[in-house]
Amino acid sequence: MKLGSKLVVQTVLPAVIAVSVLLAIVSQVASTALQSAAEHALAAVADARREELRSYLARMEDDIRTMGDAPAVIQALGDFSAAFVACGGSADTDLQQLFDGSGALSTADRGQGLRRAPGSACRNRYGQVHADHDAFFRKRHTSYGWYDMLLVDLEGNVVYSVRNENDFATNLLTGPWKETGLARAAAIALRHPVNGVPAFADAARYAPSGNRPGMFLAIPVLESGSGRQLGALAVQIAFEPLDRQMHFKDGLGKTGEAFLVGTGGWLLTNTFFDPDFSTFNRQLTTVAVKRVLDGAEGSDRLVDYRNQESFIAYRPLTPFAGSLGDQPTWGVIAKISRAEALASLYSLQWLMLGSGVLISCAAIVFGFVASRRLFSPVRAMQSTLVRLAGGEKVPIPGLARDDEIGDMAKAADTFREMSDGVARDRWIREQVATLTTAVSQEPRLARIPDIILTFLRRQLDIPVGSFFLRDPGGNYQQASTQGLARSAHDRDSFGPGESLIGQCARDGQTVTLSPVPAGLGLIATGLVEFSPEQLVLYPIAHQQETLAVVELAATRTLTSDERALLAALAVPLGLHLANAVAAERNLALLGESREQAEVLSRQKTELDLRNTEMKALTDEMRGQAEELKAQNEEFRTNQEELRSQQEELAHKNRALEAQGRQLEFGREEAEARARELAQSNQYKSQFLANMSHELRTPLNSILILARHLSENTEGRLDADDVESATVIHESGSQLLSLINDILDLSRIEAGKLEMLAEDFSVSDMLLYLRRLFEPLAHKKSIEFTIESGAGDPGTLCSDRRYLTQVLTNLLSNAVKFTDEGAVRLAVREEGDGMVFDVIDSGIGIPADQIEHIFGAFQQVDGGTARKYGGSGLGLAISRQLVALLGCRLEVDSTPGTGSRFSLYVPKVPRTRDAAAAPPDAPPPDAPLPDAPLPDAPPPDAPPPDAPLPPAITGARTPGDRLGMLILVVEDDGRLLPIVTRLIEALGYLVRAVESGEKALELIATERPAGVLLDLGLPGISGMEVLRRMKSDPATASIPVYIMSGAADTGEAETLGALGYIRKPITRDAVLAAIRRMIGHSSAPAATDSPTAAAQVLLVEDDEAGSLAVRRLFQNLPIELARARDGAEGLAALASSRFDAIILDLTLPDMSGFEWLERVAAEMPRHPPVVVYSARDLDNAELLRLRAHADAVISKGRLNGQTSVRLREELLFALAQKRRQASPATPAPAAVAGSLLIVDDDVRNQAALSKVLRARGFDVGVAASGAQALEMLAAGRYDAVLTDIMMPEMDGFEFIRRLRGSVAGALPIIAVTAKAMPGDIELCLAAGATDYLAKPVDIDRLLALLEKWL
Amino acid sequence: MSARDLEDIEAELLLLALRERYGYDFAGYARASLIRRLRQMVEFFAVADLADLLPIVLRNERVAQAVINFVSVPVSEFFRDPPVWGYVREHLIPALESFPRINVWQIGCGHGQETYSVAILLRECGLAHKARMITTDINADLLATAKRGRWPAEQFGQWRANYLAAGGTTDFDDYFEHTGDEVSIRADRLQPIEFVEHNLVTDDAFLETQFIVCRNVLIYFGDALQARALGVFGRSLERGGYLLLGTAESILDGDPAWSTVQPELRVFRRTTAPAVTCTGW
CATH class of the missing domain: 3.40.50.2300 (Response regulator)
Structure with missing residues (x-):
């Protein structure tokens, strides 16, 4: 956009916009004001109309009241009533005939008519009365402007009517018009008269008046004096006066009007716009009508009944508010069409728009003219500048002006001068560049002067020039001349300072001679010679050394530009000249070195020759190496030969050895015999080990059954039977302990025990022994003491388990064989070991028996066995253990006074190294518990070191991981391992912690199935732990059993503990606690299970197999129910609930496959099934089983390890069952x-x-x-x-x-x-x-x- | 810098490429023999030196696989590490007997010595009738070699000694036929063995197994690949099944899905069922 247009737009447009905005605001304000003025005017009109109407109606009310009291009316009513009564029953017909159909008789006809009426006294009499009073009423009728006046007697008969319409002479209470407004008003005035108060009937179409609209006022008429009611005066109100009130058009303009609406929206006055009579012909339902009939008043912009946008003011009105009867709401409505009301606004708006457009046009025109005047010098300047930029040299206009344009012109002039300077510099640079390029491309120094001269002559238009170059001697030698006609001077070489040339060279300054003295015809053409106008000598220097001098003879004075060019040329030319000189020198040097290179190349050729000779020599050497290799090969062959000879030799050796062996055969045989002997001993032990396994299996059953019998739970046995059963059980127990001992011994002899040396505290062990033997000694009334000297006996490094077992054996023997006196255990240090003395005052051992007591099955005599019981293996086992432990056992005994067994234990075990005790790494899935029990373990306190059955040491076997976790919180380091192992032995995982803090942490992360909680803990007390657990909803459901030395105060139970164990703790108490906790925590899963133990159905026909399975789970809280065949199994499954099933495949009545499929069909959500079978299965069979079984386990033949997996899988199935309800199969x-x-x-x-x-x-x-x-x-x-x-x-x-x-x-x-x-x-x-x-x-x-x- | 040093650096780069690009880690492998094998690769691919092999290995997976195959050929023998096989014979096989069907998956067949060792054990423990043996390798050539079951007789004495040390109960020589300098296995005396191409790096479990033997394969794997391989084993092993790894290998610590049966001999056991039973493939 050009500046001019921009100026116009920027100055004129805001003005136009401002005017427009102003106009818009003015028009808006005016419109609002006008509208509100119109509304106010309208409201005033409506109010005025209502007031007028109201006063009109009030006046009417006063009028009728006055009439009601008028004596003439009272008189008339009495007369008319009497006349009417006189007419009797046919009064109505008779009297009605007096008047013609139009209702009224002309005055002229009336009297005659009455008189001429067919002979009826009634009519005559009425006519008389009518004549007396009619004039009064007619007069009033006219002056009051009523439509009709009627007199009604007490019976309701209309005894007089001015108009004598159809209502005349009818009875209003019983006659045909009893439903009309008149009847309504009259009835009130007659039946419920209030003196001086009229009754009103609202406007409605009135049939007796030919269905024209009518409304009535009626007032009771009383006899003056007596106050007796005579009847009532009723008037029919005319509508025309209302019309007149409303049609007063003042303040309503052309389209405005006011009208009255009555009940139901019927118009009570005529509208201005209806050509016909509109009273009661038009019913309005506009918004204004609805509002006003609802009693609202106001004014608003609405659509009127003619669908015109109007301003409407509406006022409600209750006519005759003080009267009885109808109390309708009427509405006075005044309206005017918006168009008319706002007509003046529109004209105003048009006016404003017009003036706005005019102002805008004027502004635009003015803007254009002004900008044109302002910008013409600017435009001239612009075109000049454009031409200047194009390179034209034009004068800059306006330099003389002293306004901004003048300043601009001066600035432009300065710029032009600068640009001229720039152009000159560029010209000089171009010339310099051209010349230096030409010079630099010339390699030979000799030709450079020519090039320079040629250039200068051409560019400066100079006819003659001469170039003096400095030679190596420092003289300036003429190197080139151009345009010189003849030798003007015979010298062409000058020393520095010699002549002007030399001087110029020495000074390094340009010398200008001008004017040149005449007569020197230096410049010659073929025709003339003339002298130059100006002579210029200028030096070409490089680094303050003048390299050359150029002499130029010009026919004119050189311009300043040309001089500048010469000055600018001096430096680059100097550089190039210096370069050229140096290059000339280098070239010479290069030539020299090239010659030297040639010499070198000749020498190299010679060297190559020698090299070739060397190579030939190397090849020769390589050949020799090959030869060597071949020899090597030969050597290797020889070696092979040698080896085969060696082998032959070895063969012979072997033959020799064989002979040697034969020789030694005899000796070996002898040795073998000895070995066999030792081995047979070993075999014996192994056999015993195997046997005792075999023996224990049936014995276990005997024990369980005898125990069951002796408990006599069903009460079917008598005392003798119970006694027998008890004896069987006790004998069995003894037998079992014997067998265990044998097994123990045989295991030791078979070298199957592994010693595990560890550091342990001796005092701990002594404490254990004290707890073990004090009660026993006490029972036998003998003394039992442990003497460990002063201070702590310190630690030992040995296998604590077996050492404890040995001491237990010795002590239990001592107690066993001592009937009175004391048993002492004394501990002392000796050398680098420790000695345990077990000293008793028992029966003692004869010297010749001492060796025998360590033999198996040996006691001092056969009789003692009966008296003292026991297997007699204790010492035998002890001795073996002592040997394994690297200890020493000594006996010193006197029969009758007692014995002393001294056990020497080295502090550091003299291990018979690991190889001596054959490794017995128990496989991870070792068979079931067959652990030896110590000689006399108290039943309720398992020794902390008692070897635990490997298969149930908790965390080791994967199966038990799946079991449930019990948390033990106990700070007593001695009690903790006992409880832990006890729980582990039950097949549960155990975590033990010593503080309440750790316990809470673990409970939050691990969610144990139960918690055994000590109350006296360091830090957070047990009670607090319980409280926190129970207040956290996440852990509140975990059952807690309290263990405490204090008496139960009941607090724990109120906090939510499941039970309370009073210390000292017994095995049974812990067992019961665990069972209850597990039962509690799995209770929701097995609500109908009567006990906490998992219910497992074993479907197995084989007795032995069944027993094996039973044994497998005897230590777990699992109850096995056995079914001998498929049918029994199905029945059991149907009658009670099981957590898992163990299924054998070979059943007497059906195959296991069928059984399983039937179960699956009958019970879609059957318990998990573990198949345990000795059958080989093919793929199809396996697939059949896999459809319903959780695991399939083969009974193995190798060494019974397969049962371990049965245990694992069953535990897994039970754990699964607990964890997730089996999903419903869709x-x-x-x-x-x-x-x-x-x-x-x-x-x-x-x-x-x-x-x-x-x-x-x-x-x-x-x-x-x-x-x-x-x-x-x-x-x-x-x-x-x-x-x-x-x-x-x-x-x-x-x-x-x-x-x-x-x-x-x-x-x-x-x-x-x-x-x-x-x-x-x-x-x-x-x-x-x-x-x-x-x-x-x-x-x-x-x-x-x-x-x- | 000598040519040997240069070669060392090149080999280092190549191994780095194999580790970073493909996850194979040869750090545990004897460096000298590794370089010897790599040198053979240079010859095989007709390139100038190891450095020339590097870009090809980086860009071309097939070449990389070929290099890995070639480099990772295990040198094996019958009943290598006899204590391991003694333990298998004494403890694992009896435990495996509780499975009605014993699928043995041996990974990395080498030249077949280990494969046939397992087969011999199964036969001698009387479980061959219900066992199925699958051996897999990434290298089809190796599979063919292993299937052929023929080896130079040089080491036979060592094998026999191993067999006896691992508790072998019969005459080891009965399983072989000697022909000249070679011995070949008498496969007809063993149960059939399936030789299948399978790549632990890309492929998944394909069979429910009870015993997986994967010795000296994981040592070439970086952590991520090892974890993947263990995932595959886990999906394949039935609950209670066993995994036997090489003596230098171990499974990630603390994974509750595995229990350590014998830490020194690297015997592990699957403790939980495969992750999702309904997609139990």
């Missing part, structure tokens, strides 16, 4: 299609077919490609799912064959564990429709099936 939908699964893996078959069947598919399973092809040939399938990695016929082959034969378009989905793109391509290339990667995502599989089916 009811199979309608058959979604039939599928063939081809897979060699049973798990895949089972998993897939299960899932797909649940989704409603009909599933066939083939274990190999061949089988699948057969099945496909025989039956119809909608799709095939095939594994790829199968033996014999792999998936690719199978798909190819299938495609080659029957398949057609059958969808084949390949399932492959291989994920490389190549593998997938192979599947598709073989003919698979699609593929799926393992592990199979079932949703993807279903999506694929849906896609292809």
Whole structure:
């Protein structure tokens, strides 16, 4: 946009906008004011009309009241009533006939008419009365402006009417018009008269008046004096006066009007716009009418009944508010059309718009003119500048002006001068560049002067020039002349300072001679010679050294530009000249070095020659090396030979050895005998070990059964039976302990024990022994003391378990064989070891028996065995253990006074090293407990060091991980291990902590199944732990049992503890606590289970097998119910609830497969099943089992380790059951299609077919490609799912064959564990429709099936 | 810098490439023999030196796989580490007997010595009738070699000694036929063995197994690949099944899905069922 337009726009536009805004605001304000003025005017009109109407009606009320009291009226009513009565029953017809149909007789006819009426006295009399009074009423009727006046007697008869319309002479209470407004008003005035108060009937169409609208006022008429009511005076009010009131058009303009609406919106006055009579002809339902009839008043902008936008003011009005009868609400409505009301506004707006446009136009025109005047010098300046920029030299206008334009012109002039300077500089630089380029491209120094001269002559238009170059001697030698006619001077070489040339060179300053003295005809043409106008000598220097001097003879004075060029040339030319001089020198040097190089090259050729000779020599040497290698080879062959000779030798040696062996045979045999002997001892031990296993199995059953019998829970046995059972149990127990001892001994002898040396505190061990033996000694009334000297006996490094066992044996023997006196255990240090003395005052041992007591099955004499009981193996075991421990046992005894057993224990074990004790690394899944028990373990306090059955040491076996966790919180370091092992022995996981803080932490993270909580803890007390646990909803449900030495105050229970164990703790108490806690925590899962123990159904026909399983779980809170055959199993399952099932496959009445399938069919949510069977299973059978069983376990033949897995799997199944309710299997939908699964893996078959069947598919399973092809040939399938990695016929082959034969378009989905793109391509290339990667995502599989089916 | 030093650096770079790009970690491998094998690769691919091999290995997965195959060929022998196999014979096989079907998956067949060792154990413990043996390798050539079951007789004495040390009960020689300088296995005396191509780096479990033998394969794997391989084993092993690794290998600590049965011999056990039973493939 040009500046001019911009100026116009920027100055004029705001003005125009401002005017427009102003006008808009003014018009808005005016409009509002006008509207509100119109509304106010209208409201005033409406108010005025209402007031007028109101006063009119009030006046009417006063009028009728006056009339009601008027004696003339009273008189008239009395007369008319009497006349009417006189007419009797036919008064109505008779009297009505007096008047013609129009209701009134002309005055002229009336009297005659009456008189001429057919002979009726009644009429005559009435006529008389009528004549007396009619004039009065007519007069009043006219003056009051009523439509009609009527007199009604007390019976309700209309005895007089001015108009004599159809209502005349009728009875208003009973006659035909009893429903009309008149009757209503009259009835009030007659029946409920209030003196001086009229009754009003609202406007309605009135039939007696020919259905014209009518409204009535009636007032009772009383006899003056007596106050007796005579009847009533009624008037029919005329509408015309109302009309007149309303049609007063003052203040309403042309379209305005006011009118009255009555009940129901009927117009009570005529409208201005209806040509016809509109009273009661038009019913209005406009908004204003509705509002006013609802009693509202106001004014508003609304649409009127003519659908015109109007201002409407409305005022409600209740006519005759003080009267009786109807109290309708009428509305006075005044309105005016908006268009008219606002007409003046519109004209105002037009006026403003017009003036606005005028102002804008004027502004624009003015703007244009002004900008044109302002900008013409600017535009001239602009065009000048454009031309200047284009290179034209034009005068700049306006330099003389002293306004801004003048300043601008001066500035432009300055710029022009600067740009001229720049152009000159550029010209000089270009010239310099041209010349220096030309010079630098010339390699030879000799030609450079010529080039420079030529250039200068051409550029400066100079005819003659001469160039003096400094030679190596420092003289300036003429190197080139141009345009010189003859030798003007015979010298062409000058020393520095010599002549002007030399002087110029020395000074390094340009010398200008001007004017040149005449007569020197230096410049010559063919015709003339003339002298130059100016002579210029200027030096070419480099680094303050003048290299050359140029002399120029010009025919004119050189311009300043040309001089500047010469000055500018001096430096670069100097540089180039210097370079050229140096280059000339370098060139010379180069020539020299090139010659030297040639010499060198000749020498190199010679060297090469020698090298070749050397190489030939090397080749020769290599040949020799090859030879050497060959010799080496030969050498190796020789070595081989040597080796074979050696082998031969060795062979001979072996033969010799064989002979030697034969010689030694005799000796070896002898040794073998000895070994055999030792071995047979070993065999014996092994045999014993095996035997005792075998013995213990039945014995266990005997013990359990005898115990059961002796408890006599069902009360069926008498005392003798119980006694017998008890004896059986006791004998059995003894037998078992004997067998355990034998086993123990045999294990030691068989070298199956492993010593585990560890540091332990002796005082701890002594404490344990004290606890163990004090009660026993006390029972026998003998003294028992432990003497450990002063101070702590310190620690020992040995196998604590076995050392304790030895001491236990010695002490229990001592107590056993001492009837009075004391048993002492004395501990002392001796050398680098410790000695334990067990001293008793018992029966003692004869010297010759001492050796025997350490033999197995030996006591001092046979009799003692009976008296003192015991197996007699204790000392034998002890001795073996002592040997294994690297200890020493000594006996000193005197029969009758007592014995002393001294056990020497080295502080550091003299280990018979590990090899001596054959490794007996218990396998992780070691068989069941068969641990030896110490000789006399008190039943309720298991020794802390008692060897624990390896299979139930908790965390070691995976099966127990699945069990439940019990948390023990106890700070007593001695008690803790006892409780822990006790719980572990029950098959639960145990975590033990010593403080309340740790306990809370662990409870939050591990969620144990139960907590055994000591109350006296350091830090947070046990009670506080309990409180916190129970106040946290997450842990509140975990059962807690309290252990405490203090008496139970009941506080724990109120806090929510499950129970309370008073210390000292017994095994049974802990057991009961654990059972209760477990029962409690699994209670929600097994509500109908009477006990806490898991209920397991064992379906097994074999007694031995059943016993084995029973034994396997005897230490766990599991109750086994056994079914001997399938039917019994099904019955048991139907009658009670089980947590798991162990199933044997060979049952007498049905196969395990059938049994399982029946269970699955009858109980969709059956308990988990673990199959335990000795049968070999083929794939199909396995698949059948896998459909319903959780695990399948084979009974092994190797060494019974398979039962361990039975235990694990059962525990796992139970844990699973606790953790998650088995998901409801979805009811199979309608058959979604039939599928063939081809897979060699049973798990895949089972998993897939299960899932797909649940989704409603009909599933066939083939274990190999061949089988699948057969099945496909025989039956119809909608799709095939095939594994790829199968033996014999792999998936690719199978798909190819299938495609080659029957398949057609059958969808084949390949399932492959291989994920490389190549593998997938192979599947598709073989003919698979699609593929799926393992592990199979079932949703993807279903999506694929849906896609292809 | 000598040519040997240069080669060392090149080998280092190549191994770095294999580790960073493909997850194979040869750090635990004897450096000298590794370099010897790499040198053979240079010859095989007809490149000038190891440095020339580097870009190809980085860009071309097939070449990389070939290099890995070639470099990771284990040198094996029958009943290598006899204590391991003694333990298997004494403890694992009896425990495995509790499974009605014993699928043994041996990974990395080498030249077959270990594969046939397992087969011999199964036979001697009387479990061959219900066992199925699958051996897998990434290298089809190795599989073919292993299947052929023929080896130079040089080491036979060592193998026999191993067998006896591992508690072998019959005459080891009965399993072999001697022909000239070679011995070959008499496969007809053992149960059939399936030789299958399988890549632990990309492929997943394909069979429910009860015993996985994967010795000296994981040592080439970086942490991520090892974790993946263990995932595959976990998906394959039935609950209670066993995993036998090489003596230099271990499974990640503290994974509750595994329990350590014998830490020194690297025997582990699967303690939980496969993650999702309904997608149990």
